[in-house]
Amino acid sequence: MSVVLNFRSHLSDLFAQAVRIVAPEVTEIDIVIERPKHVQHGDYACNLAMQLARLLRKAPNEIARSLITALPTSHVVEKVEIAGAGFINIFITVAAKQNVVHGVLRAGMGYGHIHLGAGRKLQVEFVSANPTGPLHVGHGRGAAVGDCLCRVLQAAGWNVTREFYYNDAGVQIDNLAISVQLRCMGISPDDLSWPENGYRGEYIADVARAYMAQEMVEADDQHVQASGDIGDLRAIRSFSVAYLRSEQDLDLRAFGVNFDVYSLESALYTDGKVEETVNRLIASGYTYEQDNALWLRTTDFGDDKDRVMRKSDGSYTYFVPDVAYHLDKWRRGFVRVINEQGADHHSTITRVRAGLQALDAGIPPDWPDYVLHQMVTVLRNGEEVKISKRAGSYVTLRDLIDEVGCDATRFFLAARHPDSQLVFDIDLAKSKSNENPVYYIQYAHARICSVLGQWKGDIAELHRANVSVLDSENERALLQHLIDYPQVIESAAKDLAPHLIAFFLKDLAADLHGYYNATRFLVEDEDIKLARLALIAAVAQVMRNGLALLGVSAPAKM
Numbered sequence: 242m243s244v245v246l247n248f249r250s251h252l253s254d255l256f257a258q259a260v261r262i263v264a265p266e267v268t269e270i271d272i273v274i275e276r277p278k279h280v281q282h283g284d285y286a287c288n289l290a291m292q293l294a295r296l297l298r299k300a301p302n303e304i305a306r307s308l309i310t311a312l313p314t315s316h317v318v319e320k321v322e323i324a325g326a327g328f329i330n331i332f333i334t335v336a337a338k339q340n341v342v343h344g345v346l347r348a349g350m351g352y353g354h355i356h357l358g359a360g361r362k363l364q365v366e367f368v369s370a371n372p373t374g375p376l377h378v379g380h381g382r383g384a385a386v387g388d389c390l391c392r393v394l395q396a397a398g399w400n401v402t403r404e405f406y407y408n409d410a411g412v413q414i415d416n417l418a419i420s421v422q423l424r425c426m427g428i429s430p431d432d433l434s435w436p437e438n439g440y441r442g443e444y445i446a447d448v449a450r451a452y453m454a455q456e457m458v459e460a461d462d463q464h465v466q467a468s469g470d471i472g473d474l475r476a477i478r479s480f481s482v483a484y485l486r487s488e489q490d491l492d493l494r495a496f497g498v499n500f501d502v503y504s505l506e507s508a509l510y511t512d513g514k515v516e517e518t519v520n521r522l523i524a525s526g527y528t529y530e531q532d533n534a535l536w537l538r539t540t541d542f543g544d545d546k547d548r549v550m551r552k553s554d555g556s557y558t559y560f561v562p563d564v565a566y567h568l569d570k571w572r573r574g575f576v577r578v579i580n581e582q583g584a585d586h587h588s589t590i591t592r593v594r595a596g597l598q599a600l601d602a603g604i605p606p607d608w609p610d611y612v613l614h615q616m617v618t619v620l621r622n623g624e625e626v627k628i629s630k631r632a633g634s635y636v637t638l639r640d641l642i643d644e645v646g647c648d649a650t651r652f653f654l655a656a657r658h659p660d661s662q663l664v665f666d667i668d669l670a671k672s673k674s675n676e677n678p679v680y681y682i683q684y685a686h687a688r689i690c691s692v693l694g695q696w697k698g699d700i701a702e703l704h705r706a707n708v709s710v711l712d713s714e715n716e717r718a719l720l721q722h723l724i725d726y727p728q729v730i731e732s733a734a735k736d737l738a739p740h741l742i743a744f745f746l747k748d749l750a751a752d753l754h755g756y757y758n759a760t761r762f763l764v765e766d767e768d769i770k771l772a773r774l775a776l777i778a779a780v781a782q783v784m785r786n787g788l789a790l791l792g793v794s795a796p797a798k799m
Contacts, residue, residue: 244344245317247355247727248333249274249285255318256289259311263304264293274331276725283322283330290327301327339708341723345779346704353726353786357734358399362574365391367581368493369406372485373417374442376492378617378654379583381638382663385654385792386614387581388498389739392790397734402575404502406566409482410510411559416440417485418478424449425471448484452477460486461503492639497647497792509562509569518565518600519550519557527599542595542606560589564596571597571604578609579737581659587613612737614659621667645670648793652679655791656743678747682784683796685750685757689781690797692762696774706775707768715756716773719780722749726783730790739790746787753780 245251253272277286290305305323319334345352367387370380395401420440430441452467465483468476509515527538535551597604619626619636641650649670675681733741762773785795
């Protein structure tokens with residue numbers, strides 16, 4: 242008997258075949274297979290009959306009966322019932338559920354992967370910090386959410402490209418260069434002459450020392466040699482940006498985050514892409530001149546007011562290079578683009594999409610997608626931590642990594658919905674207790690490894706285990722988690738919600754700890770022993786898979 246690893250997908254295929262018999266004229270319909278709220282209503286439910294009722298002009302109950310009659314035979318399905326106005330409840334056989342253990346062990350790290358993306362090209366832009374200082378904890382949340390999102394989408398079958406966009410042009414970069422120049426001249430932020438918008442962190446002194454020492458820095462494909470000339474502000478600017486890009490890259494590597502592509506805002510100007518985009522927008526007829534400025538009629542595309550593109554001094558507002566950048570993304574063939582950014586970018590969504598629509602380049606109106614994360618509050622001893630000596634005015638990502646480790650930092654920053662405010666409790670993240678979700682999950686994995694180590698058997702034996710003896714309440718709960726895992730990946734990918742993986746792992750760990758505390762594994766009965774060991778080995782595999790999607794390790798010992 243073949244093992245079905247994704248019951249929802251399997252049932253969807255069965256009902257699709259039934260629709261072709263019952264309603265061959267219906268060529269497109271979204272078949273939704275859901276878990277009922279109550280166990281007595283079966284393992285899955287389908288509202289397909291109610292969806293077809295209007296199209297076929299028949300009663301849902303009549304259509305439901307026809308669908309059930311046309312449903313192909315499957316060893317997975319024990320029985321199918323009609324409930325209420327036409328819901329179809331499906332009951333899965335006990336054997337099919339138990340055999341998932343073998344499926345998990347065979348699939349290994351590939352278990353749970355689905356084909357939702359079908360290999361299509363998708364780009365995720367995340368972090369995209371200004372190269373003006375160390376990454377702060379807000380950037381860290383963006384890095385954790387963005388990277389986990391990429392991992393989930395890859396597991397869901399998308400061809401994912403990770404991209405970092407550097408805003409290396411504009412006033413903030415001018416302020417950076419001036420700040421470094423003043424430090425090179427021996428002037429500190431305590432001096433009355435220090436500019437109001439100057440950067441005050443201790444890292445500015447580090448950049449200045451490196452510049453004066455004529456060091457070489459490497460940032461992505463850039464190699465910049467410092468000249469040590471205090472009067473050359475352009476050279477200071479170039480070196481400072483490269484230095485801080487290199488520092489940010491080191492922070493991200495320590496966080497287990499890597500990128501496929503780095504894009505520079507400045508390149509959009511030097512390559513003529515901003516000018517080309519502006520000329521195309523003018524040619525489209527959606528621009529007008531007013532008050533010596535060039536405006537884009539974004540109100541034609543749902544904005545609350547029109548937006549200035551080119552100011553009276555000839556410089557462009559920040560959303561213009563954003564439009565040029567996204568046009569470039571479209572030209573690179575990404576059918577889907579997701580921007581993971583801070584909630585303060587919310588106002589840019591409408592104007593960027595408006596600019597892309599005004600280009601009349603065939604770009605869908607809801608392109609790109611956005612995932613926005615809220616701010617992070619860091620607590621120690623119950624009090625908010627606000628200042629880092631290195632940064633001068635904020636908690637850096639490196640501060641958290643150095644204090645609580647990469648695993649806890651990643652989990653805590655990714656484990657809640659991005660749209661919710663997040664409190665990062667340093668004391669909790671460092672604790673070795675059940676209240677610390679990272680410790681709780683990793684300890685569950687380590688417990689399994691300990692049992693398997695005590696057994697000292699050949700893992701290959703577990704592939705032949707008689708799983709039909711797994712029938713206790715605890716075992717049924719763990720089996721259901723194994724069954725649910727592919728659907729959790731699907732939901733996380735569809736909803737752009739990687740925190741669902743963290744929720745799933747906490748629930749799985751809770752049931753594993755309960756099973757561990759209530760069960761003897763190394764019993765004399767060989768069938769029972771091997772079945773229980775196979776089950777927890779499968780649980781450990783799913784834990785490793787889920788933790789990998791969060792970028793968190795699965796230690797064998799703790």
